[in-house]
Amino acid sequence: xxxxxxxxxxxxxxxxxxLEVIRYKKSKEKESKFxxxxxxxxxxxxxYIISLVAVTQFPFRTTITNYMDVNIVPVFNTIKDMSNxxxxxxxxxxxxxxxxxxxxxxxxxPLSILVPMLFKKFRSMKKTIILCFLVSVSIEFLQFLSxxxxxxxxxxxxxxxxxxxxxxxxxxxxxxxxxxxxxKCPQNYNxxx
Numbered sequence: 001x002x003x004x005x006x007x008x009x010x011x012x013x014x015x016x017x018x019l020e021v022i023r024y025k026k027s028k029e030k031e032s033k034f035x036x037x038x039x040x041x042x043x044x045x046x047x048y049i050i051s052l053v054a055v056t057q058f059p060f061r062t063t064i065t066n067y068m069d070v071n072i073v074p075v076f077n078t079i080k081d082m083s084n085x086x087x088x089x090x091x092x093x094x095x096x097x098x099x100x101x102x103x104x105x106x107x108x109x110p111l112s113i114l115v116p117m118l119f120k121k122f123r124s125m126k127k128t129i130i131l132c133f134l135v136s137v138s139i140e141f142l143q144f145l146s147x148x149x150x151x152x153x154x155x156x157x158x159x160x161x162x163x164x165x166x167x168x169x170x171x172x173x174x175x176x177x178x179x180x181x182x183x184k185c186p187q188n189y190n191x192x193x
Contacts, residue, residue, distance in 0.1 A: 003061075005054040012050035016043070038118065045114045052107070056139045062149045069154035070144065078158045104162035105169070108132045112170030113177070125171050132167030136160045 020043065027033070071077045085093040112132050116122045122131065137160055143153040 003058060005058040007060075008050055008054035008058055012046075012053070016046045016050070019046075041114060041118050045118060048110050048114065052111075052139075055107070057142060057146070060146065060149075061151050068147055069152075071154070071156040071158065074157050074161060078156075101162060104159050105166035108136060108163045108167045109170035109173070111135060112167040113174045116171065116174050117177075125168075128171050128174075129164065129167055132170075133160070133164050136163035136167075139163075 023039070082093075082097055112128050115131060116128050122128045140155050140157075140160055143151075144155045146153055147155070
């Protein structure tokens with residue numbers, strides 16, 4: 001069996017649409033404004049979660065294989081792999097490592113920006129970073145479990161470290177955005193969606 005990344009959207013988008021219709025009907029019953037900053041943020045957040053699942057869990061293959069790629073030694077194995085690049089593969093591997101490092105840094109940045117915007121209890125850095133750390137560990141754990149189905153994913157502690165560092169950067173971006181928005185429209189919005 002093979003499921004590519006579009007599968008996450010084929011399942012996720014109809015669910016999102018159904019939930020939004022339900023929320024719209026509830027707002028009509030309460031006679032409240034439906035499309036506000038918070039609702040737009042929730043839609044963006046939902047699309048991000050669907051994309052996160054698509055990128056981290058798909059493509060999904062079920063084949064019989066003994067493939068297991070697990071790295072539980074922080075940083076050391078990555079540095080060792082980067083220093084042992086065969087000369088005929090240098091440009092390919094350099095691009096691979098840049099994409100891997102930057103991709104893992106950026107992966108949870110939107111989560112650490114959107115969650116504190118949407119949910120007041122995540123306005124502290126500690127709570128947001130713990131959430132992002134747990135999400136990263138969950139992603140790696142699901143990738144580990146998928147290896148038993150024959151999926152060729154890797155599990156790497158360095159991914160968790162980079163995801164968490166990216167979440168820290170994302171939280172600083174949130175704080176910066178919060179300062180700008182609160183300065184421009186202190187009564188109207190005040191970033192307390």
